[in-house]
Amino acid sequence: MTKMSNIFCMHTCFVQVLVMSSIFFSNFSQARTVSFYKKKISLLQEEKNKKKYNEDDLNQVTIFYRSKVLFLSGKYEDAIEVLLKNWQEMKSLGFLPLVVKEVISYLDEHPLYKGKDKKYRLDYFITYYSKKKIIPEKELHEYFSYKEEKTKRKKITPKDQKITDPYLRLALKEYCTKSLFDNPKWDEWEQSLTSHKKIFWQASILACFKKPKPSLQKINHLLDLLKNSKTRTPLVFWAQHLKVKQQRLLGQRKEAYDTYKIILGYWKRSDFTKEDLDLSNNDFLLQEIDDYLWSSRYASLTGSIFAGIDHVNHALSLATTNLHNKKIKTALKDFVSEAIYIRTFRLGYSEKSLEASKNLLEASLKDMNFTKKWTEKYRWVLGLYYFIDQQYVKASKIWELSLNDTTNYFLKSKYHFWLMRAYKKTDNNDLEEYHRQFLTKKIGRTNYYETIYSSLYEKRDRKDSSLLHKFIKPSKEKELLNVYIKDPTLSPYFERIRLYLDFQIKEWLSFSVTGLFNAANKKYKIKNHIDLYLYLSRLLFVAGDVKKAIRLTHRMASIHPKLFEKNTEQIFILYPRPFRHIYNAAANKFSVEKALLYSISMQESLFDPVALSHAGARGLMQIMPHTATQLGLRHKKNIDSDLFKPDINIDLAGEYLSFLSQKYNHNLFAVIAAYNAGDYLANKMLTQRYHHDISLWIELIPFYETRRYVKNVWRNLLIYRSVENSSSLMGVSDAWRLGYKM
Structure with a gap:
């Protein structure tokens, strides 16, 4: 005892x-x-x-x-x-x-x-x-006074929807675009609905105010109730439509495809009519085509290739046979264009039917008058397939047509990059060098194609492996700020900011910098006052408003193509490294490259610790709560709020990237794709669309969002590696004042 x-x-x-x-x-x-x-x-x-x-x-x-x-x-x-x-x-x-x-x-x-x-x-x-x-x-x-967050909307009252709008489509359009949440007449109108329609209405309202999770929960509850209902009601059809839209927003691609299969089951029924859906003949036809096309898109994303081909062929057949209908000809032509693209690119490569896809693309470009947008897309895919088949001369001819037709900077750089590669394959040194020159001259814009060109193909001194080897040149101090400092509108802000900087009063610095930016924006245009806005971007940076500093830099670069050539140190603002000690700790703990952590944060949130996506992803690296529960927060109660803490968020992302790296045998690009699209889709991309040429494999990713994501993260990674290697040339802590004195 x-x-x-x-x-x-x-x-x-x-x-x-x-x-x-x-x-x-x-x-x-x-x-x-x-x-x-x-x-x-x-x-x-x-x-x-x-x-x-x-x-x-x-x-x-x-x-x-x-x-x-x-x-x-x-x-x-x-x-x-x-x-x-x-x-x-x-x-x-x-x-x-x-x-x-x-x-x-x-x-x-x-x-x-x-x-x-x-x-x-x-x-x-x-x-x-x-x-x-x-x-x-x-x-x-x-x-x-305590103020509840509300959206200001014009006050209107519900109209009589009982006969003209049985499935509430007009009422929803009216409510979601114009009405107040707390308008009592809408509440009265809602009470007049049947119990099933009331749930459908509530789920729809949640959806139109960008709340997909609770909307999906309500619609699933409604579908369970309707499953046991004796009356077969078309409300199920529209409920499934609402459900699939929320699944798409939440990135539930496999589940969305399963829902589309249910929707297509309605179209296969002989007793399913336009009267059921309260649609006109034309709207009924367009709805069917649209459903089959969406189903084919998600079939391609989930690897159900042959089902996807059946769906897109059905949509293409319906659209082409009804092109004579003048009232909906424009909509039908858009559907035909989309169907050909899905059939040849999203599904054609996975099916390994390159020859059939090339024939369809060639015939379409020859026989049909498509819009400029679709013509460019068809030429791109056709050239890509020629390149894969080692028909480099044909690829270069068709890509040259698109290069000459476009004024879009990004598309130009894409065609210059691939034409350089095509001419390199055919030993056409003069044309290869011509396209190289375009990519070399424009490196300052940190464009994807220019960046990977510089990393993979540009010749440089072995002693300097940095992508920024000719890029970082500290500017001389500029006296041009004096004219703005003396401006009576801006002068008080400059005075305060100098005080706050000298005494490191961070509590008030951000407020005053934002005030200076707003005052300057009213009086001076970026185009004619680039030095003022360069300095503002650096003040925003040091005040901790990294996202605004990055966006302002992008805006300046879009107006001044030579921004980085003349102000090379601005790269440290465009590619910042906040929370460095946390990123260092996570990189060391999980053996993950620090530059990769920065690159994903840049793409996911622009380094916003409280970023929240409509799908529910949180924080700097946009971690989903269900992912967090499978990792380091499995025993925590406050997962949702914890994910907004930089140390927890970055640590979990490091753990998840380490897991993906081991799963994909350290295949960097598969890891990046899986981080964005999930391992299910990443597996499909590796098994059905993989190519040993990495830059070619990325172009073959069927899902635009993931394709763009992988490109951007790879570009970020290459630049961050160089920024890390160049830190001896330029300290990021001093980046806000580089080239200036006040």
Whole structure:
């Protein structure tokens, strides 16, 4: 008994030691933070005498830091009152959004409000400070009242849909585009529906407001109810249509194909008529063709090749035999165009019927007058099949036609790349060199084809394996910002930003940089003021708004083709490396290349930690919750919120990439494809469409989204490898100010 009590005492004492030590280290850390802010206040006071910065700006930052010190010292009320007592000064300088954000963050940690919901905290706060009369009660309500998120829509009322719209299609179109969620007349109208139609309506509303998961749950419930219903109702048909659209949004490709097979079962029934669906003759025909085409697309994605061929042939037959119908001729012609593309590209290569596909493409290009879009697609696929069959002269002839017909930069680079390869195969050195020159000159645009050309085919000194070997040239300092600094509209922002940069006041930097960007955007156009926007992109970068910095850089590059040739250091803004210590840790832990982790994050979220897709993927590397449960979060309760934490998200992605790498025997491109499309589709691409020429295999991926994804991640990877190797030339931490002084 004594032994047991001693063990219990040892265990209790050990727990107490742990608790006490955690409190000690917490208090120690807090004391260090308080000391840090006090030191900042002291430095700011010293700067007042030097008159280097605007005095009002110094005062407001000092107030902000004093409130921080009070808050960290446990004086919550005093911390809030310091900010509220300077409300009018903050308002005159445009700082109220920051003050409101800071006060709300204090309320979240305040012991009185801890565990209470947001509405309760804000309501209590307004009641309490209304009595103190520090700021006007009207402004308390204006800035601190709890607001539910709603979409602003024009108020309309439902029309009589009972006879003219039995399957609610017109009502849905009206509601989803114009109405308010809380319009009571819509609620009354919904109550008048039958129980089955009410569920269908609710699922449809969820769908039109981009909530595919709950919509799918409701529609599955409805289908279960209808399965047991004695009345065979066409509502099942439209319910299956709604279901398959949600499955497509969620990336459930195999499940979507199974649903399409059910839908096609209706079209095969002899008693299925236009009256059942409340459609006209023409709409009934177009619906059938559309369903067969969608089914053939998903058959190709899931590897059901022969079923897909049957479906596309049926759609093609229906469309071509009805082309005489003038009312729907344009729609039918589009269906014919799509059907030929599916038959020859999506299904033709998997079936290994290249000859039949080439014959159909040649006949189509010769006999039918297709739009420019479809003509380009047919020529591309036909040239690709000639190239695979080693008919390089034929491939180059047809690709030259497309190159001459297009003004699209990306398409031009694609044709230059493949023509260079075709002429290389036929030893036509002059034409090969001509197309090489196009790809070499334009490397600064970080285009997919130019990047892989530079990596795979460009000759360079063995000592320098970097893709950016001739790319990084630090710009000279530019005085051109002076004209903007003196602009009275922008000057206050520049003054504040200089203060925030010098004192590393990150809390307010992002707010002021966004303000500067918005003010500049109203007055100066990017086309004529590139230096201003280059500097803004770097300020956005250092303020932590990486996504906006990347998008601004892309926008500048689209307007100025030689942007990177003249400002080569901008590559570090376009290909940033935030959260470096977390990426390093995951790369080392799972033996995954760090550049690959960066490349996927870039493509998935543009490094947005709180990115959320309509399918439910979360965080920097867009991890799905069900994937997380199979990996490191299998025992966690708060999976959804944890995936927004960079360390957890990147760690899980590293684990998943390591798993895929082992599964696919370190085939990098299969790993990238599987990360995007899932291992089921990646397996089909490897077994049915694989080619030993990797750049050719990527072009043969049947699913556009995955094909584009693999291209972009490979391009990102090649550039990130070079950026990592070039870090001795240019420190990313200084990238925001490269070439500038303020």
